[in-house]
Amino acid sequence: MAKRAHSAATATQQHSVTPRSKWKILFSVLIVVHLLAIVAEPFAFFTRGANSVSPAALPIRANLAPYVEFAYLNHGYFFFAPNPGPSHLLECQLTTSSCDQSRLRLPDRRAQWPRLLYHRHFMLAEFLHQLHVPPITAQVEATTPDKDLLAAWKIERSRFEMVRDSMIKHLKTRYGAQSAEISRLEHRLPNDIEVFRDKIQLSDERLYAVLPDAPLDTLPTSPQPIAPQPMAPLQITPQLNQPAPEQIPNRSVEIPKSNVSENPSANEQSPP
Amino acid sequence: MKPAQPYTLRDWIQDLVGGWDRFWFTPRLPHTLAIIRIGCGAMLVYVHLIWAIFATDFMGDSAWIDNATIRELHNAGSNAQWAWSWLWYIDSPLLLRLHELLAIFFCTAMTLGFLTRIATPLAWWFTLMTCHRMTGALFGLDQVVVMLSMYLMIAPCGSVFSIDAVLRARGWELKWLPTGEPDSPSVLNNVATRMIQLHLCVIYLFGGLSKMRGEMWFDGTAMWFALVNYEYQSLDMTWIGRSPFVIATLTAITIFWETFYCALVWPRFTRPIALALAFFVHAGIALVLGMVTFGTSMILANLAFFEPEFTKRLLARPSRQPE
Numbered sequence: 001m002a003k004r005a006h007s008a009a010t011a012t013q014q015h016s017v018t019p020r021s022k023w024k025i026l027f028s029v030l031i032v033v034h035l036l037a038i039v040a041e042p043f044a045f046f047t048r049g050a051n052s053v054s055p056a057a058l059p060i061r062a063n064l065a066p067y068v069e070f071a072y073l074n075h076g077y078f079f080f081a082p083n084p085g086p087s088h089l090l091e092c093q094l095t096t097s098s099c100d101q102s103r104l105r106l107p108d109r110r111a112q113w114p115r116l117l118y119h120r121h122f123m124l125a126e127f128l129h130q131l132h133v134p135p136i137t138a139q140v141e142a143t144t145p146d147k148d149l150l151a152a153w154k155i156e157r158s159r160f161e162m163v164r165d166s167m168i169k170h171l172k173t174r175y176g177a178q179s180a181e182i183s184r185l186e187h188r189l190p191n192d193i194e195v196f197r198d199k200i201q202l203s204d205e206r207l208y209a210v211l212p213d214a215p216l217d218t219l220p221t222s223p224q225p226i227a228p229q230p231m232a233p234l235q236i237t238p239q240l241n242q243p244a245p246e247q248i249p250n251r252s253v254e255i256p257k258s259n260v261s262e263n264p265s266a267n268e269q270s271p272p
Numbered sequence: 273m274k275p276a277q278p279y280t281l282r283d284w285i286q287d288l289v290g291g292w293d294r295f296w297f298t299p300r301l302p303h304t305l306a307i308i309r310i311g312c313g314a315m316l317v318y319v320h321l322i323w324a325i326f327a328t329d330f331m332g333d334s335a336w337i338d339n340a341t342i343r344e345l346h347n348a349g350s351n352a353q354w355a356w357s358w359l360w361y362i363d364s365p366l367l368l369r370l371h372e373l374l375a376i377f378f379c380t381a382m383t384l385g386f387l388t389r390i391a392t393p394l395a396w397w398f399t400l401m402t403c404h405r406m407t408g409a410l411f412g413l414d415q416v417v418v419m420l421s422m423y424l425m426i427a428p429c430g431s432v433f434s435i436d437a438v439l440r441a442r443g444w445e446l447k448w449l450p451t452g453e454p455d456s457p458s459v460l461n462n463v464a465t466r467m468i469q470l471h472l473c474v475i476y477l478f479g480g481l482s483k484m485r486g487e488m489w490f491d492g493t494a495m496w497f498a499l500v501n502y503e504y505q506s507l508d509m510t511w512i513g514r515s516p517f518v519i520a521t522l523t524a525i526t527i528f529w530e531t532f533y534c535a536l537v538w539p540r541f542t543r544p545i546a547l548a549l550a551f552f553v554h555a556g557i558a559l560v561l562g563m564v565t566f567g568t569s570m571i572l573a574n575l576a577f578f579e580p581e582f583t584k585r586l587l588a589r590p591s592r593q594p595e
Binding site for chain 1: 413
């Protein structure tokens with residue numbers, strides 16, 4: 001075995017064509033820049049706080065932004081992190097010109113096949129949820145002292161509405177509907193007591209809750225998700241080891257003053 | 273007996289430069305990369321096939337996210353503007369399908385190793401253009417296949433297990449597009465391999481660190497909540513939850529393995545353990561959490577830690593015994 005390895009190494013030596021020093025230096029510089037680009041986004045994402053990103057992460061990420069974004073290196077790699085959270089789905093209500101109504105849920109493993117297609121639709125549902133920021137009333141707008149926060153809030157909200165409206169347009173075109181409405185659903189994860197003792201099925205409708213899109217009375221310090229409204233109240237057991245709605249990790253709720261990556265495809269958290 | 277020389281700063285710098293030189297610029301055989309090329313190319317063919325069949329659902333003016341919206345999401349003035357794609361401006365279903373058919377053609381050529389030095393960069397480019405258009409519908413699979421194809425296009429990995437190698441053996445190699453000798457180690461093979469290895473280490477390190485922000489990965493319940501996620505689930509493994517010990521142990525192994533992969537995978541003694549755990553974790557994701565494509569791609573990427581000499585021996589045709 002060792003002899004084989006030695007002969008392979010000898011063969012490697014014989015055929016080796018090492019580049020000259022100047023090429024090695026050039027390659028080394030390119031390698032270092034690329035390695036920085038690989039680390040820039042996850043490091044910035046990992047060091048993100050309530051209002052900003054670590055000053056240690058900002059310069060690298062900002063200077064390498066064109067390369068990081070174009071080469072599709074803008075990932076946080078937060079797979080099932082910080083905690084495995086609930087899934088988010090879209091409930092679509094379609095109305096035809098003859099007033100017939102039908103419902104469509106995304107993702108739907110029976111309607112979307114093969115699995116890769118299902119997963120694409122699943123990601124779209126999660127994407128719309130991640131973009132969600134509640135609307136604000138004119139009164140809130142007038143009374144909020146932090147105008148920067150207000151401006152950031154409006155931009156985030158308009159981005160959500162733009163994507164939601166595009167999805168509605170697609171539904172109308174695809175299914176020939178006259179109107180369409182989209183609601184966001186949250187599928188809560190049951191604990192072991194609910195599954196084993198109370199025999200709750202994972203697809204039980206009681207685990208699904210509609211997420212509201214109601215205006216806020218006051219503007220919090222940063223956009224926050226709103227607690228879901230259960231479609232059918234579940235009075236079985238208290239939740240053990242389940243994150244409270246405000247801890248649900250599927251959305252980065254802060255709008256840092258100095259936003260590192262505005263790329264909506266970047267920084268995905270839970271879905272791998 | 274001569275006294276030992278003190279280890280000076282100069283020695284340290286010389287060792288550092290020498291170590292860097294050996295790590296990046298030692299020529300390497302192409303065999304392992306060729307296997308990754310075949311797997312990654314086949315995965316890209318599948319990805320683009322799905323995009324091609326459902327092109328108008330995901331691209332054009334009637335897509336889930338239409339052209340105007342995608343351009344606005346990547347508006348000028350934001351970092352996202354750099355993630356540019358020509359597909360932002362194409363609405364014709366015919367052109368969109370043609371685009372994906374071209375992508376399938378290049379990815380197939382990459383898989384088969386036909387004109388690999390051209391096909392692989394084109395496969396990467398067309399995939400990148402598609403990814404920049406598909407904002408919102410992407411996940412880990414896309415990240416991994418773009419990463420692999422980006423590094424594979426650096427390397428002459430079409431010099432073995434390829435149509436190029438067959439053509440070369442018959443003397444039909446294109447003079448302006450040399451494929452490289454099958455048994456000739458190349459520095460570019462090494463650079464591509466090292467890049468895949470280091471990129472994997474970054475993925476796992478931040479994957480592990482990010483989990484440390486969550487309490488479920490420490491109290492041992494994270495694996496349970498991953499298993500009962502109905503939208504991901506493809507195989508019902510909730511019965512494991514009857515043993516909290518097993519669930520908590522699997523959770524602990526996952527977070528420790530993921531965080532320390534970047535250290536465990538380099539020493540020869542611990543490498544098999546790190547790679548075996550990678551295989552089981554990603555096979556689990558593929559079979560239980562319904563992400564066969566993502567799990568397979570990650571296993572493919574981990575092959576970069578297999579020495580090409582090992583791959584070559586493993587896949588060598590048995591020589592015919594003289595009669």
